[in-house]
Amino acid sequence: KQEVTQIPAALSVPEGENLVLNCSFTDSAIYNLQWFRQDPGKGLTSLLLIQSSQREQTSGRLNASLDKSSGRSTLYIAASQPGDSATYLCAVDQTGANNLFFGTGTRLTVIP
Amino acid sequence: DAGVIQSPRHEVTEMGQEVTLRCKPISGHNSLFWYRQTMMRGLELLIYFNNNVPIDDSGMPEDRFSAKMPNASFSTLKIQPSEPRDSAVYFCASSRGLALTDTQYFGPGTRLTVL
Numbered sequence: 001k002q003e004v005t006q007i008p009a010a011l012s013v014p015e016g017e018n019l020v021l022n023c024s025f026t027d028s029a030i031y032n033l034q035w036f037r038q039d040p041g042k043g044l045t046s047l048l049l050i051q052s053s054q055r056e057q058t059s060g061r062l063n064a065s066l067d068k069s070s071g072r073s074t075l076y077i078a079a080s081q082p083g084d085s086a087t088y089l090c091a092v093d094q095t096g097a098n099n100l101f102f103g104t105g106t107r108l109t110v111i112p
Numbered sequence: 113d114a115g116v117i118q119s120p121r122h123e124v125t126e127m128g129q130e131v132t133l134r135c136k137p138i139s140g141h142n143s144l145f146w147y148r149q150t151m152m153r154g155l156e157l158l159i160y161f162n163n164n165v166p167i168d169d170s171g172m173p174e175d176r177f178s179a180k181m182p183n184a185s186f187s188t189l190k191i192q193p194s195e196p197r198d199s200a201v202y203f204c205a206s207s208r209g210l211a212l213t214d215t216q217y218f219g220p221g222t223r224l225t226v227l
Contacts (some may be wrong), residue, residue, distance in 0.1 A: 032213055042114075043203050043218020044155075089155065093213050098168035100212055102155040 002027045002094045006103035013080055014111050021075040023090035028068050028087045031093040035064050035075050038087045038105070048089075050074070080110045116219035118204050126224045130192040133222045136185055137206030145216060146179055146189050147203040155203075160189065162210045194226045 003026045013019050023033070034053045036044040048057045048064040050073065056065040063076040073090055087105040094101060114132040117136040127129055134169045137144045145160040172179070175197070181187040189200055201223050205216040 034213060041220070042215070043205065043221055045218070046215050049213055073220040090157075098173060100157045102143070104158075 001024060001050055002092055002097065003099040004090060004092055004101050004103040006106050007089075008106060009104065010107040010109070012109040013099050015080060015082060017080050017110075018076065018078050019080055019108070020106070021088050023073040023075070023103050025073075025092045025101070026073045026091075029095040030068065031095055033064075033073050033095070033098045034091045034100075035073075036089045036091065038089060040086075044089065054084070063108060077108075080108075082112045084108060085110050092095075093094060115193050116204055116217055118202075118219040118222050121153075121220065121221060122223045122225075126227050127195055128188065129171050129226075130223060131194045131198075131220045133189040133191075133202030133204075133224070135187045135189070135219060137187070137204070139185065140219055141206035141208050141217075142184075143207045143210055143214065143216075144181060145189050145205040145207075146187070147205065148200045149203060149221075150159075150200040156188055157182065158189070159211070173204075191224075192199055196226045199226050 005024045029047045030052050033048045035047045038044050050057045050066040061078040066073045087107045089105040091100045113221045119134045143162050146158040149155045159179045161181045179189045201221045202216050203219045203221045207214040207216045
């Protein structure tokens with residue numbers, strides 16, 4: 001079964017810093033990988049989706065990369081802001097599984 | 113649009129009782145998803161529907177769980193009988209497309225506590 005791991009579980013940074021969140025998965029046979037944001041007490045909001053054939057996707061201050069062969073993805077957040085504080089989850093759409101496999105998330109706190 | 117609507121927002125029940133969670137997807141969306149989130153297991157996809165038809169329920173933990181979608185604007189997730197280990201936040205999401213990774217819009221969730 002696909003296992004998705006996110007390290008660290010929590011991260012605190014001062015405002016303005018650039019940061020990287022990590023996601024690793026055990027089975028490289030994936031269609032795509034998504035990054036989500038979850039605010040406390042809320043559902044998930046999709047941030048970026050990378051197809052298995054792509055290396056990276058960018059949206060504003062966010063950049064997600066994918067190295068399928070090594071089972072890794074990173075989410076880079078530039079010039080972090082307090083409003084970026086949330087839990088960030090990655091999810092893998094595995095080939096033939098009809099399911100999304102989620103990591104346990106990284107809780108980010110950006111300190112003003 | 114009001115977004116995905118879930119009810120109740122909070123449910124506290126005793127072990128052995130039947131629990132029914134409700135979801136109204138965004139109008140015009142063709143797919144509906146039920147998720148469970150716990151501290152121990154994270155977020156898990158339980159079941160999803162395309163055009164009211166269940167596509168994959170392999171994520172449903174056991175036979176005590178069942179989900180229905182009688183029409184395009186309503187779905188239920190039922191647990192019978194409930195157990196303390198079912199305590200979690202249950203999310204419903206909907207998307208316009210039929211693929212798993214079409215943009216999903218999440219509801220606010222139902223926090224279930226089984227005593």
